[in-house]
Amino acid sequence: MNWRFEYYETLGSTSDLCKTRAEAGEPEHLAIQAFSQTSGRGTRGRTWSDPGGNLAISLLFRPANPAAFIAALPFLIAVALYEAATHFCPTATGPSPFMVKWPNDLLLDERKMAGVLIETGGRQGRSWVVVGIGANLTQAPEIPGRRLAALSEKTTAPSARAFGEMLVVQIERWSAILAGQGFEPIRAAWLTRAHPVGTRLAVQGCETYITGSFSGLDAQGRLLLALPNGETIPVVTGDILLD
Numbered sequence: 001m002n003w004r005f006e007y008y009e010t011l012g013s014t015s016d017l018c019k020t021r022a023e024a025g026e027p028e029h030l031a032i033q034a035f036s037q038t039s040g041r042g043t044r045g046r047t048w049s050d051p052g053g054n055l056a057i058s059l060l061f062r063p064a065n066p067a068a069f070i071a072a073l074p075f076l077i078a079v080a081l082y083e084a085a086t087h088f089c090p091t092a093t094g095p096s097p098f099m100v101k102w103p104n105d106l107l108l109d110e111r112k113m114a115g116v117l118i119e120t121g122g123r124q125g126r127s128w129v130v131v132g133i134g135a136n137l138t139q140a141p142e143i144p145g146r147r148l149a150a151l152s153e154k155t156t157a158p159s160a161r162a163f164g165e166m167l168v169v170q171i172e173r174w175s176a177i178l179a180g181q182g183f184e185p186i187r188a189a190w191l192t193r194a195h196p197v198g199t200r201l202a203v204q205g206c207e208t209y210i211t212g213s214f215s216g217l218d219a220q221g222r223l224l225l226a227l228p229n230g231e232t233i234p235v236v237t238g239d240i241l242l243d
Contacts, residue, residue, distance in 0.1 A: 003029045003059075003168050007161065012039040014058035015119060015132035021060065022121065022128035028062035033164050037134075053138035053157075054150075055114070057164045059171070061129040070120065070129060072183045074103035075190040075221055077116050077131060080170035081106040082193045085113070085135075087166050089155040097154060100193045102223045102240050106135070110242060111149035113140075137163055187217055195242065201225065202241040 011017060011034035018032045037056040050056055063069035078100040085098050085106060099107045106114035114135035122128040137157040140148035151157050158166075177185050195201075199214045203225060215224035215232050222234035 003031050003172075005031045005033065005165070008032070008034045010034060010036045010038065011056075013037065013132075014056050015117060015130050018058035018060050018130045018132075019119065019121065019128075022130060025126070026060060028060055028128075030060040031057060031164070031168060032060075033057040033160065035160055050134065050141070053160065055133065055135035055137055055160045055163050055167070057167070058130055058132045059168070061131070062127065063129060066120070066127050066129065068183075069178075070118065071221060072178055072186055073118060073129070073131065074116065075183075075186050075217075076174045076178060077118075077133065077171065078104040078106060079186065079189045079193060080167055080174050081114050081116075081133070081135065083170040083173075084163060084167040085151060087170075088158045088163065089151060096193075098193070099195055100190060101195065101242070102217075102235075103221065108149035108151065108153065111140075111147040113149045113151065133167065135163065135167075183219075183221070187219070187221065191217060199242065203235050203238040204241060205238045208238075 014032045014034050014037060018030065021030060034056045036052045037050040061069070082098050082100055086096065091097070097109050099110065101107055104116040105112055114133065117132040119130045119132070120127065136148060136150040137160060138150060138152050140150040174186060195214055197214055197216055201212060201214050203210045210225065212225040212227045215226040218224055218234055222236055223240065224232050225235050226232045
């Protein structure tokens with residue numbers, strides 16, 4: 001791998017440090033990992049609670065085509081997370097306990113085990129993308145109203161360092177596929193690891209709550225939601241709840 005790993009015992013936020021380094025001109029393929037994170041962030045302004053012993057890593061990219069890369073990135077990271085988790089918890093028989101949920105959550109037994117925050121910045125020609133990834137390995141934090149899981153429920157949890165290195169191996173693999181074949185193989189891989197078509201879903205926005213059933217992904221990665229009236233609509237943003 002041509003990634004440069006930096007490890008810290010404690011950081012406020014791996015993504016904040018990674019963004020600072022990006023703004024200072026750091027080349028891509030920097031991975032910053034903390035074994036304890038005190039101010040982790042999730043999507044939509046949420047905090048990411050880190051009780052310690054879990055994965056907290058941020059990755060720096062400088063894509064040549066930022067728009068296309070960012071469109072594919074949530075699905076690429078989700079598939080890579082699934083593959084990394086399966087590496088440490090192989091399922092020789094029976095269905096996998098892991099599942100991806102639109103666009104980039106990893107679930108274990110239908111409870112969230114890992115999440116992703118993608119941030120962008122920089123000026124033209126020097127733009128950057130920072131991907132922050134948190135995964136519950138040894139323990140899941142207790143957060144009222146949220147159903148969370150940890151890898152240790154299924155197997156002896158690997159070290160955060162080992163999981164982070166395997167995750168980057170998978171990201172490299174799927175990035176090469178994206179560069180050589182485009183988004184379609186990523187989309188197909190995501191679909192085989194997601195909840196089946198027909199699964200009942202709800203999409204919750206700031207002021208909306210829409211129920212329907214999962215009808216796949218379109219070519220741009222938008223979730224297709226089949227409504228009870230027979231209409232199918234694309235979903236661009238919102239929290240996806242398994243009904």
